[in-house]
Amino acid sequence: TQLLEQSPQFLSIQEGENLTVYCNSSSVFSSLQWYRQEPGEGPVLLVTVVTGGEVKKLKRLTFQFGDARKDSSLHITAAQPGDTGLYLCAGVRSNYQLIWGAGTKLIIKP
């Protein structure tokens, strides 16, 4: 049983479209991190959300932490080919465990 579910697993869209990917759990996290991993590279941290209901923006990327701190979403506006990659979420539990999702593989076609 996966503790952190990411959806969709795979998404392929045209440049300029908007998209949302989700990270859901039945567990409460003290914080949640989003990473992007490009082919041949390790994951790179994009953002950490800490407070329930928190919204953070990183240029065209908008991250939201659920009010109950069990889920999160990543919305990309006007996607660009450079946004292509594997998006991973990781929840930090109160016992210091870091729980990872399996990722959303995103392809943006020019």
Next chain:
Amino acid sequence: ETGVTQTPRHLVMGMTNKKSLKCEQHLGHNAMYWYKQSAKKPLELMFVYSLEERVENNSVPSRFSPECPNSSHLFLHLHTLQPEDSALYLCASSQDRAGGLNTEAFFGQGTRLTVV
């Protein structure tokens, strides 16, 4: 050189071979990690070292043996591996262990391991 560096980038080994993966971090971090990444699966945490002491070992088979000689270096010694051990092995470091205030993980580029 900055960041987290892993060598080699690619490794093909037979099931009877012994090899080692190397990780070096130049960030002054206190915690280092080995992860296994397989397609369509969550990252699997294998080992955690905090201040050079192994603090977590997630039921990893004994054919994987970590070594942390100092706070900047981490090794993963491999012997008598199985084909199902083929995966991307990622090293990461963070200022503090996961759960602390500074838990951003900085990853290396990984070693793509193929066991034949």
